[in-house]
Amino acid sequence: MKIAVAGAKGGVGKTLVATALAQYLGRSNHRVVYCDADVEGPNGKLFLHPDIERVHPGSVTVPMLNAAKCSGCGTCQSICAFNAILAVGKKVMVFSELCHSCEACFIACADGMLTRHNRHVGNISMGMAGNIRFFEGALNVGEARVAPLVSQVVHAAVRQAADYIIIDNPPGTSCAAVAGQEDADVVVLVTEPTPFGLHDLKLALALGRRLNKSMLVVLNRADLGDDKDMMAYLASEAVDQVARIPFDRQIAVMTADGKSPLGYVPAFDEQMHHVAAAIHRLQEAIA
């Protein structure tokens, strides 16, 4: 089963829940994969401390110009929808950082003056964290396009033979978030009972609906504020809140220190038990 842990807002505890869920499910001898798809800020390793076995480059296809033979006709520039090719006079220049790898220019260039070149945009690391198989995508600083690396690391992870594949998603609701959730059987939305949390939960839910996903909600720092509006909203949307992680200084301090509260804060363990139980129920319903 592929589980995306997601949410539109940053800092609500997506990584905390995703890593703890991986550890919780891993306890009962399930084969568990954890995939850190928040490639702009991958932090799962700080909680899981994996031993990295392999690092692969993540790359995208970009055009490279055979400048010596190029006639400078400019057809490639006129077809490029992303302004990644500029023809000035007879001189053609490729700005590969803007390229979306659509390959339209290869089709358009009748002279075959463009060849495929791999642009290294980040790294995909693989290893083991105890009995959890660990994947991480990390975007190179300075790279703009996020979604291709998210897709690559998710595709690598979902190919594994496993009982549970947990995908730790990037925040937001745009292309990178779509890439992180596309393959999931269920999306666990993490949020907090604040006006920000509610506003962003509505967006995350709209994305999940658009992608046709089953969704569950985990409320983090649940006793922080007034959750009346949030509970009313979830009821109106018929989405289940399956766990309420308390606002607890020990959880905050342990998390800050890169330690998982699982096994140390009983109230936290209890909530992870609820998340796992909800996932099992869903699994039975699907089967």
Added chain:
Amino acid sequence: MKQVVFVSGKGGTGKTSVSAALASMLDVPAVLADLDVDAANLSLLFDTQPGREIVFMGQPRAQVQVEACSGCGKCLAACAFQAIRIENGVAKVNPLTCEGCHACTLLCPEGAISFVPHPSGVIHVQSASHQTLVHAALDVAEDNSGKLVSEVRKVARKEAENQGANLIFMDGPPGIGCPVHAALNNVTLAVIVAEPSASGISDFERILQLCGHFGIQTAVVINKSTLAPWLTSLVLNRCVEKNISVLGVIPFLPDVPKALSQGKSMLSVDGLRSTMTEIHHRLMDLVHNDR
């Protein structure tokens, strides 16, 4: 025009709450902008009046004219995004994955594919207490957030020029990808809101590196400092090493999340006003002394 943007790498470090508090303390004319177009929250901390709306047009998407399509499938092979499939003998485009690149039109023998612009977001121009706030909402599952960030900045700039304001005060998006690049482009100052946590430090290093990559003047506010004092020292040391101004250090007070959960400013919390006043003074000194 001076332009200040608050960024963080990691989400949830307090960009919005810190920038909103500082915005409300500004004693010079300024326009506010929320550049987190995926999940814009700045307006939630202000009493905004309904204002003007501008529709944002996204990348045109492929559309197949069913009558003209022969179902030959050449477009499928052309599409690098697997956005086309043949259904009932004609090509069908998935608008969620189509990036609007035109590769399919190049190979379609029937000329059956056209590109149709579609609205993919809205820019709002509103008055928020005594300032104008520009913010936007990108529709879910859309791309082009970097372009929308640039559009929001253009609108904010025009507003500032019309009002004779010399400052644009911006709450940035999380991360280090395209919307952040668009947010950092040509700013006077980037203020990193850092959080002393294992994740916070890791993301702080990445955004610091990105600001360095673009050669942008950078300053730091440390938020929730007492959560992990040893990590706060680590951030402070990094700032000394890199010769980066620290505008101030905000302690972790449980009353802050409580105030925010009620939609109140962090300035309403006892003991924070003097800290924020100092941060405000240091920030304005840096902005005015620039260049």
